Amino acid sequence: MLRAIVSTFLLSLAWTSVARSQDFPPVVDVELVLAVDVSWSMDIDEQRLQREGYVNAIRDPEVIRAIRRGDWGRIAVTYVEWAGVGLQRTVVPWSIIESQRDADLFAKALGEASIGRMRRTSISSALLMSAALFDNGIDGFRKVIDVSGDGPNNMGPMVTEARDRVIRQGITINGLPIMVKQRIRGDFFQIENLDEYYRGCVIGGMGSFMITIESREQFGQAIRRKLILEIAGAQPTVQKAQIEVPQSVAVDCMVGEKQWRRWRRFDQW
Structure with a gap:
């Protein structure tokens, strides 16, 4: 048994060396798109907290340990900001992370x-733009889109159609619904059950999950925890108001589009 384990380990090292010497695509445990909502409904202080949360999380020692525990000990990450149709930009391109320095x-x-x-x-x-980013010359065992947002889809293709199209490509969609405003004050474009909306309309694929953020103080911890779970590929335990796994729920996946049409009619009066 020990001989078999040693042989497998040496074979892995040999393959890694050959892959690098022959310029084969880099192999990683997971390719992760961090797709972050920067629409106007997000206050600038919320956006700063969100950005700071990702900056601190990606270099956190626990996140680095999770990366190193993988079969290949490295991941590929890119950071994307998004809002309406055609309004997406890559902030940090694909990067291989296998060390604290990376x-x-x-x-x-x-x-x-x-x-x-x-x-x-x-x-x-x-989601569709993020899925296209996986055509990147990197060979990942898992492909994950980590999408955050504080409101429902209100333009472009139906969110369920986009979700299903992405899932059929073997990509997992995890969610980070930001529900700070739902708990503090009302807003025309907010919905109280954003967590149910994400669970029923947005996330999906093998091992998909979401972590809700209900206060400004939760940004950093929630983002760090989510990254560790995505890197480890683990199915999290369900905890109320923190982690949710997909379930069959009755939710209107067109609620955002309906809100926008009502607002447009009201705005024209």
Whole structure:
């Protein structure tokens, strides 16, 4: 048994060496798209907390340990901001992270980049654009889109159609619904059950899950925890108001589009 384990380990090292010497695609445990909502419904202080949460999480020692525990001990990450249809931008391109130095460089690039603010909310377009980014010359065992947002889809393709199209490509969609405003004050474009909306209309694929954020103080911890779970590929335990796994729920996946049409009619009066 020991001989077999040693042989497998040596074979893995040999393959890694050959792959690098012959310029084969880099092999990683997971390719992760961090797709972050920067629509106008997100206050600038919320966006800063969100950005700071990702900067700190990616270089956190626990996240680095999770990366190193993988079969290949490295991941590929890119950071994307999104809002309405056609309003997406890559803030940090695909980067291989397998060491603290790699993580620090990624965090530095992310921390120094400006934060965009754009109009409308098209989760569907963000998912489709993120899925296209996996055509990147990297060979990942798992492909994951980590999408955050504080409201429902209100333009572009139906979110369920985009979700299903992405899932059929073997990509997992995890969610980070931001419900700070739902708990503090009302807003025309907010919905009280954003967690149920994400669970029923947005996330999906093998091992998909979401973590809700219900206060500003939760940004950093929730983002760090979510990254660790995505890197480890683990199915989290369900905890109320923190982690949710997909379930069959009755939710209107067109609620955002209906809100927008009502607002347009009201605005024209």
